[in-house]
Amino acid sequence: MTDVAVKTARPSPLALTGWDRLKTNRSWLAFWFMLPAAAFLILFLAYPLGLGVWLSFTDAKIGRSGVFIGVENYEWLWDDSVFWLSVFNTLLYTGVASAVKFAVGLYLALLLNENLPFKAMLRAIVLIPFIVPTVLSAIAFWWIYDAQFSIVSWSLRHLGLISGNIDFLGDIWNARWSVIFANIWRGVPFVAITLLAGLQTVSPSLYEAAIIDGASSWQIFRYITYPLLTPIIAVVMTFSVLFTFTDFQLIWVLTRGGPVNATQLMATLSYQRAILGGQLGEGAAISTAMIPFLLAAILISWFGLQRRKWQQGESND
Amino acid sequence: MTEMLASKLAEPKQVLTGVSPAADHSEGMSYLERLPRRLITLYLPLFIILAVLLFPFYWMALTAIKPDEQLLDLERFNPFWTWNPTFKHIYKLLFETDYPRWLWNTMLVAICATVLSIIASVLAAYAIVRLRYKGAQWVGGAIFLAYLVPPSILFIPLASVVFQYGLFDTPFALILTYPTILIPFSTWLLMGYFKTIPFELEECALIDGASRWQILTKIVLPLAIPGLISSFIFCFTLCWNEFIYALTFLSSTQNKTVPVAIVNEFVDGDIYRWGSLMAGALVGSLPLVILYAFFVEHYVSAMTGAVKE
Known part of the structure; x- marks a missing residue:
């Protein structure tokens, strides 16, 4: 259809200049349309991605391009207890935070899906933590977690629940739970609102039928809501896991990886080693070591989706 | 894939108000x-x-x-x-520190990077959805994958690229690197919007002798304005929120963006620093919250659009 229309607009084959070719040939046109986006993504995304992997095999330092040293950086990291601690921290951080974000986010989405007064306003308010820049809300958390003047310690003390102030960011496990809590706080609105968007497409007649059949509210959730929501859950949780795993801002503001590397994530460790320590090669090796984890997360959710589709017997999408 | 999830997500307006064909009689049971x-x-x-x-x-x-x-x-x-x-803290912030300058930097970088990204994304999304060149589907998939590449694994090599190109410690370092985060997202979002525009409109225009460029600017873009607003404000928010690139690629105090400046410049030994820190965080968040208040629906549509695979 397109081609026919374009051909009739053409004056004659003889007067075909380069400009005409450019205007009418779809492939050429597509090339020009794709050019700006492709240029950005190749120059500043694909090339650095490759360069990062290459750097991890060199001994580059800031201001000095390195020479190829094979897997020496990785061997060095293999024996580095701080690196393994950061892997442990990252997995703990991602695992706990994502699980809680999913549970609370789904719960909040179910609550918001009810018939409520001021529904639109409530839903808009829920999203605010997601809108405010992470660093700025992290600073508020920093103040809330202050060792001496924490409002949480004060309230608990006045309720008679604790006798002394809690050292939120100074103690190893306290610091871990504190940063995980701040991350959950930041992530719940995203999960809740996207799941809510999925929930609203579930037809109410399914629920009505289930109630008539005498299903309990848990059964309704388990056998109607959850299966219908699975595809969107898979996508949302992939995003959530990816961005939690590579988190940097929150940790950097709250603890900078401390106390004694208790909250050091792979991203913060690579920043410390590469930019503050100047060891670009080693930092790049740490970042590259994150890639297999990310790929695993993407593949798991991808195959989860495929299986789902296969079960539902949909073939045309 | 795309169609499958698209049908499983409600429209943004519905998400906010709950008024949808499906939810119309949902109140039916709640009186019980x-x-x-x-x-x-x-x-x-x-x-x-x-x-x-x-x-x-x-x-x-x-x-x-x-x-x-x-x-x-x-x-x-x-x-x-x-x-x-x-208002002492806020007054001090605005008149005795470089804060207005940092706000201006953030705003400038965010607007330039957003505009660049939207232009590139509109062209790319239109080409992928409507020109349907050979391999367009693969390019679409690659763009989605690019969206999943997080800044924290890119900043080290990007720092050396930025240095090589001589952009270090200039606003251009950020204006040119932020689109790598924004383009995949907004292309993905706009592809979804362009797909909803009836193809017949374009056919008519083609028969009337319109060029592709005319079709894009006179037919497709006016119809995709909600999508453009969504991706614009969402990209703007992402830029404002970005931290690790700004932390790595800028070094002089006057070039910094608000998040980096607050973390690095305000943190001194002063025991009374909390007032000005919180004032800085508050003033830095307000522009986004105000923007959000006006465009709630577009934010929601951008967010749900981002996960429509």
């Missing part, structure tokens, strides 16, 4: 639940979650307007309220 029961199972948990979500902002705003002596004396003054608010 009595109020006391709803109070415990619905309103109480909702209230607790909302209180936790909003408390940090209340605390931020309150700290920003509290006088210094009340800030640290939790015994003599009720910490949850203040009867004599002061």
Whole structure:
């Protein structure tokens, strides 16, 4: 259809200049349309991605391009207890935070899906933590977690629940739970609102039928809501896991990886080693070591989706 | 894939108001639940979650307007309220520090990067959806994958690229690198919008002799304005939120963006720094919150669009 229309607009084959070719040939046109986006993504995304992997095999330092040293950086990291601690921290951080974000986010989405007064306003308010820049809300958390003047310690003390102030960011496990809590706080609105968007497409007649059949509210959730929501859950949780795993801002503001590397994530460790320590090669090796984890997360959710589709017997999408 | 999830997500307007064809008669059953029961199972948990979500902002705003002596004396003054608010911290922030300059930097970088990304994304999304060149589907998939590449694994090699191109410590370092985060996202979002525009409109225009460029600017773009607004404000928010690139690629104080400057410049040994820190965080968040208040629906559509695979 397109081609026919374009051909009739053409004056004659003889007067075909380069400009005409450019205007009418779809492939050429597509090339020009794709050019700006492709240029950005190749120059500043694909090339650095490759360069990062290459750097991890060199001994580059800031201001000095390195020479190829094979897997020496990785061997060095293999024996580095701080690196393994950061892997442990990252997995703990991602695992706990994502699980809680999913549970609370789904719960909040179910609550918001009810018939409520001021529904639109409530839903808009829920999203605010997601809108405010992470660093700025992290600073508020920093103040809330202050060792001496924490409002949480004060309230608990006045309720008679604790006798002394809690050292939120100074103690190893306290610091871990504190940063995980701040991350959950930041992530719940995203999960809740996207799941809510999925929930609203579930037809109410399914629920009505289930109630008539005498299903309990848990059964309704388990056998109607959850299966219908699975595809969107898979996508949302992939995003959530990816961005939690590579988190940097929150940790950097709250603890900078401390106390004694208790909250050091792979991203913060690579920043410390590469930019503050100047060891670009080693930092790049740490970042590259994150890639297999990310790929695993993407593949798991991808195959989860495929299986789902296969079960539902949909073939045309 | 795309169609599958698209049909499983509600429209943004519905998400906010709950008015949808599917939800139209959803009130039907709720009268069966009595109020006391709803109070415990619905309103109480909702209230607790909302209180936790909003408390940090209340605390931020309150700290920003509290006088210094009340800030640290939790015994003599009720910490949850203040009867004599002061604008000292905000005044100090705006007139005695480089804060306006940092705000300006952030704004400039965010607007330039967003505009660049939207132009590139409009062209790319149109080409992928409508020109349907050979391999367009693969390019679409590659763009989605690019969206999943996080900044924290790119900043080290990007730092050396930025250095090689001579962009280090200039706003251009950020204006040119932020689109790598924004283009995949907004292309993906706009592809979804362009798909909803009837192809027949374009066919008519083609028969009338319009060029592809005319079709794009006179037919497709005016119809995709909600999508453009969504991707614009969402990209703007992402730029404002970005931290690790700004932290790595900028070094001089006057070039910094708000998030980096607050973390690096305000943190000194002063025990009374909390007032100005919170004022900085509050003033830095306000532009986005105000923008959000006007475009709630577009934000929601951008967010749900981002996960429509």
